[in-house]
Amino acid sequence: MTMLGNFDFDVIRRALPYLFLEGMRFTLTLTALAAFGGLVFGTLIALMRLSSYKVLGRIAGFYVDFIRSLPLVLVIFWFYFLVPYIGQWLTGASRPITVGAFASSLITFIAFEAAYFSEIMRAGIQSISKGQPAAASALGLTYAQSMRYVVLPQAFRNMLPVLLTQTIVLFQDTSLVYVLSIPDFLGAASKVAQRDGRLVEMYLFAALVYFVISCVASYGVRRLQARIAIVR
Amino acid sequence: MIEINHVNKWYGPAFQVLKDCTTSVAKGEVVVVCGPSGSGKSTLIKCVNALEPIQGGEIVLDGVKVNDPKTDLPKLRSRVGMVFQHFELFPHLRIIDNLRLAQEKVLGRKHDDATAKATKLLERVGLKDHARKYPAELSGGQQQRVAIARALAMDPIAMLFDEPTSALDPEMISEVLDVMVDLAREGMTMMVVTHEMGFANKVADRVIFMDRGEIVEDAKKADFFGTPRSDRAQKFLSKILQH
Secondary structure, eight states: OHHHHTOOHHHHHHHHHIIIIIIIHHHHHHHHHHHHHHHHHHHHHHHHHHSSOHHHHHHHHHHHHHHHTSOHHHHHHHHHHHHHHHHHHHHTOSSOOOOOHHHHHHHHHHHHHHHHHHHHHHHHHHTSOTHHHHHHHHTTOOHHHIIIIIIHHHHHHHHHHHHHHHHHHHHHHGGGGGGGTOOSHHHHHHHHHHHHTOHHHHHHHHHHHHHHHHHHHHHHHHHHHHHHHHHO | OEEEEEEEEEETTTEEEEEEEEEEEOTTOEEEEEOSTTSSHHHHHHHHTTSSOOSEEEEEETTEETTOTTSOHHHHHHTEEEEOTTOOOOTTSOHHHHHHHHHHHTSOOOHHHHHHHHHHHHHHTTOGGGTTSOGGGSOHHHHHHHHHHHHHTTOOSEEEEESTTTTSOHHHHHHHHHHHHHHHHTTOOEEEEOOOHHHHHHHOSEEEEEETTEEEEEEEHHHHHHOOOSHHHHHHHHHHHOO
16 A cells, blocks of 8 residues: 555656657657568568578578577677677778667567568468469469569468567567667656656556557457458 | 470379370360369460479470470460469459559550450450459359450460369359350460360360370360270260260
8 A cells, every 4th residue: 555655646747758759759660660671571581481492491491490599688688789899890990880779779670570570471471372373473474573463462461460469569579678778668667767766656657558559459450350351 | 386295294203194295286276175183184284384394395385495494484474374273363453453463564564555455355254344343252253254354464375274164153154164165266276174075065176185194085076076086085975974
C-alpha cells in the first residue's frame, strides 16, 4: 500500500512529451526501418537459400544459423564498439571512424531481422505451388520477373500476418538498445526514472505502454488474418 | 513447327520417363496425345517449351533448338502458348491483369494496346464482363477459358494444352472444348494432351498414343480410331470408349 500510496502520477504526466516525442518516435523509427530493411534483405536471403546454385544456398544458410545462435543484446553491444575499428581497417583511416549509435543499432537490427524474415519468406515462397512459376515461365517471363510479379507478391500476402507478428516482437526487442544508452522509449523512461528517483512509476508505465501497443497490434493482425482467410 | 527427335528423359538415375520419343507437329496441324496416366504424355509436352529438361535427343521449335544452352528460353517460350491442367491463373491479379502482365513485361506492349488485346480476347471466350474480377471468383471452366485467352494474348505461333479439361467438373468441359475447337478450325498449330476422344475425333489431324514413356502409336485420326495397330492402344481405346 505504501508503494501505491506514494505513486506519483504527475511525474509521468510531466514526462509524457519527452517519452513520446523523443523516445517513442525513436523506437517506432527504428522498428519501421529495421522491419523494412530486414524484409528486403530477408527476401534476398530466402531467394539465395532456394536458389539452384548450391553455394549461394549454403552461404545464406550459414548466415541464418550464425545470426540465430547469437544473443541479440551482445551483438548490439559489440557491434557498436567494433564497427569504428572495422571501418578504420576497411578504409585504412588513421583513427577509428565514427558511427552513430542509431546507425549502428539499425544495422544490427536489420542484420538480425533479415535472418528471421528470410525464414518466413522462404516458407511463403515454398507455399506457392510449382505451377505458378511454371505458368509465368511459359508466358516468357524471366526468373526475376516471375519472382517479382508472380511469386513474391503471393508469398508476401500469404505471410503478412507472420511478418507483422515478427515486427511486433521486433518492436519490443528495440528496447535492447538501452545498452548503448540511447533514448528510445525505454531509455527515455529510464532516464526520467533515474533523474527523479521514480523508478516504480516510470518502469511500470513503460511496461504498460509496450503491453498496450503490442496487444492492440496483435489484435489487428488477428483481424487481418481472418480477412485474408476469407479472401482466399 | 515442332520437331521431337529421339528424346530421352530420366527422373534420377533409374527411372526413364521418356524413351526415344520421335514425332512432329506441322504448321496448322492439331495433334492429340493420349495414353494412360504415368505414360509420360504430360512430361513430353512440358519438354517442348523446356519447362522440363531432357537428357537425350533434341527438340526444335520453329527452327530453334530448345535444348541448346545458348537458346534464349524466355523469348522462345513467349512465342508458344501453354494451358495447364490446373489453369494457373495468377490469383493476386485481376483477370484483365492476368492477360496484360506478360504482354507488357515480355513483349513490351503499351498499357492501352495490352488492354485492347486482352479485352478482345476476353470477349472471344465470352468473359468480357469478368475482366475486373479475381480468378477465385470464376468457375473452373471460366478460369480455363481465361487461361487460354491469356496464352493467346501473346500471339503464339503454336499452343500446347496439358490436360486442359481433366480438372474440370463434367458440365464445364464442353465450354472449354468449344473454345479449343474454334481455335483448331482457325488453323492454330496445337499439341493437346487429353483423354477427350470426342475432341480428337472432331478436330485432330493425328493422334499419338503413349505408354510407359514410349510413343506406341502415331497415326492419322481415321487410322487411329479405325484400326489401331498396337494391342495397348486397342485396350486403352476400348476402356475409354466403352462408357
